[in-house]
Amino acid sequence: MCRSFSSFRCITMSTIKRYASNHAPLDSSKLIIEKTTTPKIKLPNDKLIFGKTFTDHMLEIEWTEDNGWGAPKISPYHALKLDPSTVVFHYAFELFEGLKAYKDPQGNIRTFRPNKNMERMNESAERIALPNFESEELLKLIDKLLIVDKDFVPEGKGYSLYLRPTMIGTTAGLGVGTPDKALLYVIASPVGPYYSSGFRPVSLEATDYAVRAWPGGVGDKKLGANYAPCIVPQLQAAKRGFQQNLWLFGKEGYITEVGTMNVFFVFKDKESGKKELVTAPLDGTILEGVTRDSILQLARDRLNQDEWIISERKFTIYEVEEKAKNGELIEAFGAGTAAVVSPINNIGFKGENINVPVSLESSGELTAQIGEWIRKIQYGEEEYKDWSRIAK
Numbered sequence: 063m064c065r066s067f068s069s070f071r072c073i074t075m076s077t078i079k080r081y082a083s084n085h086a087p088l089d090s091s092k093l094i095i096e097k098t099t100t101p102k103i104k105l106p107n108d109k110l111i112f113g114k115t116f117t118d119h120m121l122e123i124e125w126t127e128d129n130g131w132g133a134p135k136i137s138p139y140h141a142l143k144l145d146p147s148t149v150v151f152h153y154a155f156e157l158f159e160g161l162k163a164y165k166d167p168q169g170n171i172r173t174f175r176p177n178k179n180m181e182r183m184n185e186s187a188e189r190i191a192l193p194n195f196e197s198e199e200l201l202k203l204i205d206k207l208l209i210v211d212k213d214f215v216p217e218g219k220g221y222s223l224y225l226r227p228t229m230i231g232t233t234a235g236l237g238v239g240t241p242d243k244a245l246l247y248v249i250a251s252p253v254g255p256y257y258s259s260g261f262r263p264v265s266l267e268a269t270d271y272a273v274r275a276w277p278g279g280v281g282d283k284k285l286g287a288n289y290a291p292c293i294v295p296q297l298q299a300a301k302r303g304f305q306q307n308l309w310l311f312g313k314e315g316y317i318t319e320v321g322t323m324n325v326f327f328v329f330k331d332k333e334s335g336k337k338e339l340v341t342a343p344l345d346g347t348i349l350e351g352v353t354r355d356s357i358l359q360l361a362r363d364r365l366n367q368d369e370w371i372i373s374e375r376k377f378t379i380y381e382v383e384e385k386a387k388n389g390e391l392i393e394a395f396g397a398g399t400a401a402v403v404s405p406i407n408n409i410g411f412k413g414e415n416i417n418v419p420v421s422l423e424s425s426g427e428l429t430a431q432i433g434e435w436i437r438k439i440q441y442g443e444e445e446y447k448d449w450s451r452i453a454k
């Protein structure tokens with residue numbers, strides 16, 4: 063059991079999970095459901111704003127050091143009551159996930175590769191000494207929440223229910239140490255398409271004066287503490303007329319991520335005519351996006367391997383600049399759950415602009431193709447491996 067070790071050993075000894083003890087595991091069969099008596103009025107699709115309104119219910123599970131996971135509860139959406147000294151407010155014992163639920167043509171509610179989010183959530187928890195949980199049990203509970211709130215899952219292309227699983231340390235007291243209490247909760251917000259009328263390519267500013275993540279850091283975990291420091295560089299970019307910032311790392315100018323998305327570039331070698339789809343490797347500074355992984359798998363599976371090289375490798379802003387000059391930069395896009403793919407048309411770097419081609423009306427060809435491949439699987443129009451889970 064991890065608690066007898068320092069939290070550092072807890073991380074290195076990853077085979078020792080905190081749930082591997084006599085304490086109660088997370089058990090979906092203990093679920094208690096208390097339904098609202100005051101249902102909310104559902105907003106029409108055109109009034110949905112990302113993360114502003116929530117469904118009627120939420121899921122909560124308390125964990126204690128002494129007893130493990132308590133009985134899961136779905137109850138009316140409500141405020142949390144916590145002591146002002148609670149560790150989450152002082153030392154950022156907080157992690158989260160982001161995934162979406164989609165209504166398929168038969169009216170089923172589906173989630174896209176939610177097991178990947180559970181894996182990542184457990185890895186985030188382990189890194190900040192919060193408890194692990196049984197992934198499949200949380201998925202069953204999320205399915206139950208989706209069934210209870212299914213009328214909130216909007217219909218239509220690009221519409222979905224955004225799910226926000228969250229875990230916080232709830233021990234009261236200012237001592238810096240391993241929390242002996244935690245709360246895992248899931249809230250859900252109906253959302254519209256990231257781009258309300260098709261794609262809109264974005265202009266990026268390459269940020270070289272601040273870094274998002276560093277070797278040995280926690281940039282590969284979805285910890286709340288990683289996000290607040292990203293807002294000021296984002297504001298700086300906005301002030302100069304850019305919609306997002308491109309995170310560089312090191313004096314070499316390695317390209318890592320864009321805003322809170324992974325990033326892909328397409329190059330075409332002039333001599334061989336071969337195209338390369340490239341994204342940064344998972345070296346600990348890159349968030350392991352479910353969308354990123356899905357794009358790599360689909361590209362390896364579906365693109366003609368005589369024409370394409372699919373690369374996870376380090377590459378720099380200087381390489382992009384050089385390739386743009388030679389006409390070897392074909393397209394670029396961000397990738398994440400919110401937008402799936404987000405086309406890029408420009409990168410501001412050291413006062414100059416690197417123009418990124420956009421071959422179709424509002425995105426590159428591969429960007430559009432990949433967006434459509436993933437959308438079809440998400441909405442259950444097409445089955446692919448076990449990537450789509452139906453809530454039962």
Ligand SMILES: *Cc1c(COP(=O)(O)O)cnc(C)c1O
Nearest residue numbers: 322323324349351352353398399
């Ligand atoms: C969540 C996130 C992503 C994208 O991950 P998905 O699982 O594809 O949504 C990429 N980068 C950062 C920094 C993130 O927080």
